[in-house]
Amino acid sequence: MRANFKESTKRSVKKERTLQFTLNVIGIFMFMGILIRWWTVPFAVSNDLRIYYNPDFQMKPSECKEFLAFTLCASSVYFMLINVYFLSKTGRRLVCTVLVLLAVFNLYMMLTLLVAVTH
Template sequence: MRVNFERSTKINVNTKKERTLQLMLNVIGILMFMGILIRWWTVPFAVSKDLRIYYNQDFQMPLNECKEFLAFALCTAGIYFALVNVYFLGKTGRKLVYTILVLLAAFTFSMMLTLLL
């Protein structure tokens, strides 16, 4: 009786590669959105002509803009992490992610045209 070990080995290697890629994309997303949120506090700082850092109150966001910025950052982070994790659920997850990305692209394009007109 012969046993085919080659097939089971390939499945484990692919699963490990997918998990590693998923972990890497999640870590990149965490760092990316932490950078976006850090912008909230670093925007009022500017550099003068003599290369000194100073605080400029004209650049500080009002409370209403801070709420909008925070809502934008949290919504985009939620969409990003949802899409990354759904993508690795299998073939159906990949199709769903590609469909959502095409719909987001179409929506973005239509909003761009609406704002231009």
């Protein structure tokens, strides 16, 4: 007995969710949350758990520019590394190298700031 199976002509059109897609969505929510911080910083919670507006916490225009520059640079590095990682094996090596260099640079800056504060 021989079975004759035909390939189904109806394919699922549902888009497959990949790890790259998931990391990009997480990044979008993460950086949107950081940008929302810009407006939520002046609000604080008192001892009796009431929310109040504290104008002393409001960012100055120069601080806003620095905050936006940091956020845009960090998000561009994040999305660049995520998308380069999934290009090829060379991309994975490049991303791992960049992450190691960032970790070393962060440790160097931490120690530099620690020495500057203690002296």
